[in-house]
Amino acid sequence: MQLSAEEKRAFVNALDQAKRVTHPDLVIATRRYPEIFGPDNNTVQFENISIYNLFVWSHYYSVSKTFLGPAQDSFGGVDFSHEGPGFVTWHRYHLLQLERDMQVLLIICIILNILILCCVENLMRNYSESGYNYCDLMGFSQDMLGDPSFALPYWNFAIGGSVCDVCTDDLMGARSSFDTNSISSNSIFSRWRVVCESVEDYDTLGTICNSSESSQIRRNPGGNVARPMVQRLPEPQDVASCLELNAFDSPPFYSTSSGSFRNSIEGYSAPGGNYDPAVRSLHNLAHLFLNGTGGQTHLSPNDPVFLLLHTFTDAIFDEWLRRHSPDASVYPLENTPIGHNREFNMVPFWPPVTNAEMFLTAPENLGYSYEIEWPARPLTLTQIITVTVVAALIAVAIIFATTTCVIRSRSYRTEGRQPLLGDHYQRYDDHNKTQSVVGGSITCGSELSMMKMEELPDFRDVENKLGRKVPESLTRSCTGETAIRCSETHARADDLHTLNNKIRFLRQQMVSRFCGKKESDLQTRGVCSV
Numbered sequence: 124m125q126l127s128a129e130e131k132r133a134f135v136n137a138l139d140q141a142k143r144v145t146h147p148d149l150v151i152a153t154r155r156y157p158e159i160f161g162p163d164n165n166t167v168q169f170e171n172i173s174i175y176n177l178f179v180w181s182h183y184y185s186v187s188k189t190f191l192g193p194a195q196d197s198f199g200g201v202d203f204s205h206e207g208p209g210f211v212t213w214h215r216y217h218l219l220q221l222e223r224d225m226q227v228l229l230i231i232c233i234i235l236n237i238l239i240l241c242c243v244e245n246l247m248r249n250y251s252e253s254g255y256n257y258c259d260l261m262g263f264s265q266d267m268l269g270d271p272s273f274a275l276p277y278w279n280f281a282i283g284g285s286v287c288d289v290c291t292d293d294l295m296g297a298r299s300s301f302d303t304n305s306i307s308s309n310s311i312f313s314r315w316r317v318v319c320e321s322v323e324d325y326d327t328l329g330t331i332c333n334s335s336e337s338s339q340i341r342r343n344p345g346g347n348v349a350r351p352m353v354q355r356l357p358e359p360q361d362v363a364s365c366l367e368l369n370a371f372d373s374p375p376f377y378s379t380s381s382g383s384f385r386n387s388i389e390g391y392s393a394p395g396g397n398y399d400p401a402v403r404s405l406h407n408l409a410h411l412f413l414n415g416t417g418g419q420t421h422l423s424p425n426d427p428v429f430l431l432l433h434t435f436t437d438a439i440f441d442e443w444l445r446r447h448s449p450d451a452s453v454y455p456l457e458n459t460p461i462g463h464n465r466e467f468n469m470v471p472f473w474p475p476v477t478n479a480e481m482f483l484t485a486p487e488n489l490g491y492s493y494e495i496e497w498p499a500r501p502l503t504l505t506q507i508i509t510v511t512v513v514a515a516l517i518a519v520a521i522i523f524a525t526t527t528c529v530i531r532s533r534s535y536r537t538e539g540r541q542p543l544l545g546d547h548y549q550r551y552d553d554h555n556k557t558q559s560v561v562g563g564s565i566t567c568g569s570e571l572s573m574m575k576m577e578e579l580p581d582f583r584d585v586e587n588k589l590g591r592k593v594p595e596s597l598t599r600s601c602t603g604e605t606a607i608r609c610s611e612t613h614a615r616a617d618d619l620h621t622l623n624n625k626i627r628f629l630r631q632q633m634v635s636r637f638c639g640k641k642e643s644d645l646q647t648r649g650v651c652s653v
């Protein structure tokens with residue numbers, strides 16, 4: 124989704140070229156081994172095939188029944204690329220082969236153009252003057268020229284919801300307005316035709332898929348009403364959970380494996396690792412979501428969404444390798460389904476390549492990397508417990524603080540109706556010392572000072588705030604009891620509250636001024652009373 128418009132166009136055009144240009148090196152077998160030399164035993168049953176169709180054919184071949192020999196049953200249920208540890212390694216190589224083939228395509232194109240320009244310019248002058256070049260003759264477009272570092276992008280399919288965001292005309296093709304199962308005619312992919320469609324015929328006739336193209340790509344993302352579970356894409360959390368799994372794979376190394384990263388990313392077990400026959404997740408779910416060509420194993424690469432879906436699957440595999448740094452030995456050496464053992468060659472790639480060769484971190488060993496932001500990891504049980512306990516403690520602290528505030532504020536309010544200087548502010552006499560503040564008088568030890576409140580520095584502020592004169596009886600030298608009474612007579616509760624605070628402040632000032640101590644110190648020692 125982050126490609127620029129130009130990058131999208133170049134990518135789509137490059138795929139279209141790959142669909143049309145014949146693979147420069149490889150041919151496909153269209154008959155099984157006993158018939159490979161043809162009816163006359165002299166005509167090899169091979170065919171040329173385009174670069175993209177070879178990509179489709181390889182996948183078809185890897186999931187096809189394997190012929191065991193004359194008079195022997197086909198070996199059904201064989202799958203060299205799914206339902207086993209080789210799922211991730213096989214599909215990785217599959218993508219790398221296509222990517223390399225497309226890079227070569229671009230290099231050939233550049234070389235041929237240079238040759239035309241330098242060597243056969245005269246010969247081709249008329250053609251060049253028409254604005255075309257040799258690569259156009261072969262089906263190349265200018266978009267692809269000069270970019271031999273071509274790389275396959277990926278589709279983050281773990282976005283939840285039921286919208287295929289890459290199914291737009293500038294990418295993989297929007298839905299046709301006329302047929303919900305077709306691709307819009309504005310997309311180049313509406314003109315693609317599939318290969319390997321006639322599986323039943325191949326099986327009954329004992330043949331193999333050839334390069335013949337047949338019907339259009341079918342696609343109806345999220346539209347399988349008969350199977351609501353596959354109407355939604357996987358969620359980001361599914362990726363996060365799957366990446367947490369420690370074990371690469373687990374016996375029987377099949378679609379029934381539990382606690383297996385491979386089976387989770389493949390999508391036969393829940394993202395958290397438990398095998399559940401009813402579950403389809405991640406890669407499998409994305410396939411089934413496409414609901415058409417891309418959801419049928421023998422056909423799925425015909426829909427180009429396949430390769431974006433698989434580059435993302437490969438990115439998850441690579442992130443798992445990076446996080447868990449597994450030794451090669453975590454990939455099972457034996458007892459896997461046929462073709463999936465660690466040192467076995469992956470069928471049908473040529474030249475031979477083993478699963479082990481793809482079980483390595485890509486940036487360090489294979490020369491490519493993915494630019495992806497991974498969803499946050501889900502919390503472990505311990506983390507959930509810790510967070511819960513901390514949250515509970517914070518809640519208790521908040522409740523305690525709130526309750527204390529409420530009680531205090533209530534007591535302040537009632538203070539307005541209580542003596543300003545109550546019983547506990549009564550004179551306190553110690554044998555040695557007497558610190559006492561009563562109304563506007565302070566006694567410190569033997570030293571006695573009398574002071575009118577009016578004389579204290581900012582006493583006028585109180586009056587300003589009250590908007591009137593402070594009651595006379597208070598300003599003189601109210602003893603505790605007197606102060607209340609005179610206040611109750613002259614001031615409202617709010618005023619009393621303000622006054623109360625002010626008096627408390629003044630009292631502190633007086634205590635510290637006359638005793639040279641803070642009131643709190645004196646109170647701590649239990650020798651100060653007001």
Ligand SMILES: O=C1C=c2cc(C(=O)O)[nH]c2=CC1=O
Pocket residue numbers: 205403407408410411417418419420421423424
């Ligand atoms: O192309 C594929 C289609 C698939 C469908 C399922 C499924 O779980 O039913 N799995 C698939 C894998 C494919 O590669």
